[in-house]
Amino acid sequence: MAHVLVTTDYLRPGDTVHRLLTDAGHSVAYDPSSGPRREADALTLFDGADAAILASEPVTPEMLNAATALKVIARSGVGFDSVDIQAATDHGIWVCNTPGVNHHAVAELAMGLMLTIARRLDAVIPAVRSGQWPRTAGTELHGRTLGIVGFGASGRATAELGRAFGMEVLVSTRYPGQDTEGLEFVDRAVLCARGDYVSLHVEATAGNHHMVDAGFLEALKPTAVLVNTARGSLIDESALARALDDGRIAGAALDVLESETISGGSALRGRDDVVITSHLGGQTVEARQRAGLAAAENVLAVLAGDTPPSPVNQPAAAS
Structure with missing residues (x-):
């Protein structure tokens, strides 16, 4: 035994x-x-x-x-x-x-985060609970461009859902694989330049540590939203906070942070332009x-x- x-x-x-x-x-x-x-x-x-x-x-x-x-x-x-x-x-x-x-669970959360940002649900829901009735004008995902960095199981599942929403889907990966109809494979620079939503789906390796740095963020559109349901170590959080402060990107939706404890400090907590969930991807x-x-x-x-x-x-x- x-x-x-x-x-x-x-x-x-x-x-x-x-x-x-x-x-x-x-x-x-x-x-x-x-x-x-x-x-x-x-x-x-x-x-x-x-x-x-x-x-x-x-x-x-x-x-x-x-x-x-x-x-x-x-x-x-x-x-x-x-x-x-x-x-x-x-x-x-x-x-x-x-x-x-958990790739379907992760992909569904990634889309949910995009919808939350697009329709400002993070602000509307608590406002209604408090007795207000905001009529906030959001934006649609249909017709927008979704850039997916990494094409493992969760990246593939997110691409499938993005297409179902009527989004143009760009993928940056070294391993395209099969069943890629309706997707456009591009290098990362092109993806950053064109993506309205950029969703991370890569492993946390030494080479990927802080892959989203000041240079990555500078390459994004000023209207872009960064989505991360992978690992917090992929993003330089200080660089992301500066990019948001400077208006270089529009917002971020994050299910993971570098420090995920309640006491963990992050320059991204408490911001109106950032939605954070509690590492729920596989939950x-x-x-x-x-x-x-x-x-x-x-x-x-x-x-x-x-x-x-x-x-x-x-x-x-x-x-």
Whole structure:
């Protein structure tokens, strides 16, 4: 019997994931966290754990040094930039994610953010709740140009929805793939010059850190809206705030920030030209269910001595 630690806050004792793990003969413990853990707590998080299902909390080399029994970290989501992959690999620990579980949810939120900005729903809804009756004139998405940076699963799903809204869809990517009818593939400079809405759908890698910098923002139309449902590290938030202050772009709709805790500072909080949601991209009932089950399948495979279905590394001990 192995011991599985679960920190993903929407996974609960008695749910489908719990039953899947316990039916396989494993014990399960839960330790969710709504914010950063104290250093001492983080260093002992994996004590006694053979496997862990985690949300997006950081996993440092120091934590992995103390994780003497850990064999697998399964992210209940697509991104894995919160885990030190090299340290995990060096310790012989599999790191897995759950690709394909939330791209429709992310795409729908991206379109929802665009609609919120276009129709000023962020201002209208609270005004009506307070007894006002604003008749704000918004704009339509139909006929506008949607620029999509990155063409993975969520980028493709967003492109499909953009076309359904009657938008002209531009894509900047190194990997066009197939099923691209009705899309125009352009370089990033052309996309920035033409996009009314520019939506980010790339991974958080070292090369993509602050890819949206002053130069990127300068290349956008002054009427453009930046949308980010990917990772907060893609945007230089200070540069974005300056661009908004100077009127170089019209607004931003962000589901992710570099610091997502309540106490985390950001020059973008509290602005009328920025809509911020609380990292809700994959937070649908359907996506959560798919993510939890996929994470559990990765854990069960490793504990059974098999290669997990969706690894993001090749641990030294498994080479």
